[in-house]
Amino acid sequence: MANMLQLIMSNITHKPQTRLYPITERIPYERSRGQIEMDDTNCIYCKICANKCPADAITVDRDKKIWTLEAHRCIICNECVAVCPKKCITMKSQRRTAGPQNVTVTHVKEVIAKEAAKTE
Amino acid sequence: MKLEEFIVVDKENILNEVSKMKMEDYRLVAITCDKEGDAFEMIYHFDKNYEMKNVKITVDLKDTLKSISHIYSPAFLIENEYQDLFGFVYEGLIIDYKGKLYLTENGPKTPMLDKKGN
């Protein structure tokens, strides 16, 4: 009984342990895994990231130079970031926000795709 | 640790072997089963003082297997699971769910039997 009273007294005099969420922001840690981001300037379409993904979230089309990510399948495990030979994929610490539909991220190399269409 | 030595018995003598283990105060750890060629191999794992002993029998799908749940009562849960997943039939179970432990009426039947991939 006395122990619980002591706990209650220290809780009354302490400031709140919760944060007022949408008003105060929660700053993620440096190593937090939130979402992956891809920059396709150096991509060589080797397909290693698609082979290593445990959730089959990445599809790579080598002829048409298209790299697609289904964001709702990604489990943010960091495998694709670690194996990319040209370091095109990076991990950001902020999570994606919720929305009404599933998000699919597509990167297409426009110039080369248009030339391939012309020579056909 | 790698499993290399087994006590191989005939499927008729499994109850004698398990009763011997019970007399010597062994604890039943798990029962594992896998397809090897045309038949199935079941391994009973026992443990005492951190040392394991493994008893292996070879069974077929159309056999009626003898349940060990009157010797080791916690075995009823795992034998019911194999009735669901592989389609074996056990006799002498203390509580029998008859294939409805995990799977439902309009779900897939015996999902572990077909091996895809490989």
Next chain:
Amino acid sequence: MSRTIIPFGPQHPVLPEPIQLKLVMEDEKVIEALPAIGYVHRGLEKLAELKDFQQSVYIVERVCGICSFMHSMAYVRGIEDLMGIQIPERAEYIRVIFAEIGRLQSHMLWLGLFADAFGFESLFMETWKYREKILDLLEMTTGNRVIISANKVGGVSKDFTDEHIKIILSTVTELEKELNLVKNTFLNNYTVKQRTVGVGILTKKEAQDLCVVGPVARASGIDYDLRNTGYSAYKNLDFKTIVRTDGDSYARTVVRIEEMFQSFDLIRQAISKLPTGDILTPFKGFPKGEAVSRIEQPRGEAIYYIKGNGTKNLQRLKIRTPTFANIPALLKMLPGSNLQDVPVLVLTIDPCISCTER
């Protein structure tokens, strides 16, 4: 006397995961209990046969959300035994540190839910407040709070910096002081003792017949803790098995609280002996043969049976988790008890039903 049947579950405020118990009652006493499970069966053993053996680490982690690190540790140790891979010393110590942090957060979660089972909500909120500090530790070092994905075949993928180690040690010291106060409230409070002493007694002979594992067995006098076999870095650490002989719910609470304090000590010992070096070794080849790997999870002993046939997919993966072995003990404790003791009894074996059903 007429009998009624009351369904307890699958949705109940006290249960963390769905399980149904049909209780056959006569007035206020339970005569018989029939379990029905299968509400969270996901078929993960079949999925592990369709994926690469290195991708299966991510599947095995998601079997349970509370003991997730130890599942991946058992799987990875089994594959390393089968292929004969020797991992660096620093990786062994890092695995032990994460495992003990995982044990801490699991016991704190259990303590909160147990207090909620007999209505003591303030204590529930207190212990979950302390659990937040541990989850923040995990997010700071690995990136995620619960499913940390730190294990890989051949070592670990996340390392500690000196800054991280200082923060871990200071959090552990702070938590030890705060938990001492909660421990006194729990173990010396009159109402807590009324609800737990003498409830759900399991004698040593019954516990051996029912093949129970974990703190349930240790509270009934069976001296069995797999960490004594010295797997991973435990052979260089110094600790004693905690055993009590009463066998009731109070003894199980005491065992789990003492294990928490033992984990604080183990984390400090492991950090002081942490060697330098790398954390991952490369390897080639595919697993072939059969192997068995056992590990001491917070709820008891878990066993993994792995069979490989020389290709990149495994032929068979079988997991038997500790709650699977403890459910028959629950069915033995329930008959003869009162209806108000049923939530306390269900929580005292620490049920993790998603582990049971994979």
